[in-house]
Amino acid sequence: MPLQKVRPGTVHRLRPDISVLADSLEVPGIGHIPVNAFVLLGAEPVVVDTGLGLPDRNFVEALSAVLDPADVRWIWLTHPDRDHTGGIFDLLAAAPKARVVTTFIGAGILSCEHPLPLDRAHLVNPGETLDIGDRTLTGFRPPLFDNPATVGFFDDHSGVCFSSDCFGAPLPTADLAQADDVRDVAVEELRTAQLLWATVDSPWVQTVDVEKYLRTFDSLKDRKPDLVLSTHLPPAAGITGAMLDTLATAPSAPPFVGPDQAALEQMLASFQPDGGGP
Template identity: 50%
Template structure:
């Protein structure tokens, strides 16, 4: 777990997951030190003890007021119920669909939930946070957030990329990643995470990028990429080319059997 300060009032808790055949995928959660503190996503279940230890070193459970889920996939919800139990005054911010999907794992007390749809804003005491629908996503419950005070954009899975090493996955800036590797990784990730993008009307898809182009956030914090500073235009240009990337096709059963054979211990 790598802790960094990628933007004003923000701490990042960064993990990395190796994905055979793809590379090393960053998995990030964030703490927003607003007047009413917020944690954005809650890490991997496998890293839960370390995640919670680091989280509570950054914010006191008694002070936490908001738990924001960009969407209820397993790589975003690892510690969500632990946090709800430890922070009695915190409310879970999600969509109606997000609440329903999360409830499939465990009942979510509705009185602890705050439903926030794209285009709506949440006042956290010293700033407003506005939800938006990222241009690409893998869950219909997905939203991102824009901090209206600093301009920081939390983009959920959008702009993510598997990288060539775990160290790159915990970089403090995407400038550490070779440009060609970054572009290839982002195109690959989009085809894996949002395969529907290959089927969309190109004109309509490019138009969906324009709100973020106009916003031009100074910092983009993706769930699956190191921090991106002053590079929103380049990120969007790469995303604009994603529909023309060959769709990702994973290994089939024969390939799996070959991989398992390679993993067999050598005869004594």
């Protein structure tokens, strides 16, 4: 029974130095979740996250449409969830000079799947920087996250923000999920979808001190990135203020409650041509 549609990834060249390896995953009842990885062509090339590890995906091959994988110097793993680590060990093998940019916790979690040699790790905490030859990247903790190892970053040269899971949104179609511009999605539809994602991915936001939570927006408000690149949203240009306004309401959004067993059985029945059970 297919619970997800499988689609080949798409490459978008957003700027001369930034490409998106766009993919998506359908989650029944939720929508199509974008799953992006990015390539930042600084003097030392950086790959940001490594996509899905599904059997029909080949991250290193997809990456080779943008650059020779052997030239990758940094793999910025925004956090070691499995929708971000799909191609990481294959890429480490294909890119002998590459190091994984993560935190101490991130390296530890990643090593539960496969040993990460510590000389292939480079630790960057929020607020610290990475020099990639022609620019620095400054790590930050996005307002919303689902993993304690999460570190997004600002490209100090272009101002672009890489926000990890934050700002994600399930979208109605795979085409929209893999679009090169989130403005293809209607404003109100995007707001609703981002709030849904916020409550699915970061349910803790509904228990926080709202004033303290809003202060975590400060680095985004100070830097005012014109382009925000989330793993789970098409590229978002020119709408950072609106997206922060949306996230500001997450503490009081309706909590997400997942399907129960009866709903799952209904779902399974709907996948059968004869309407019967599995």
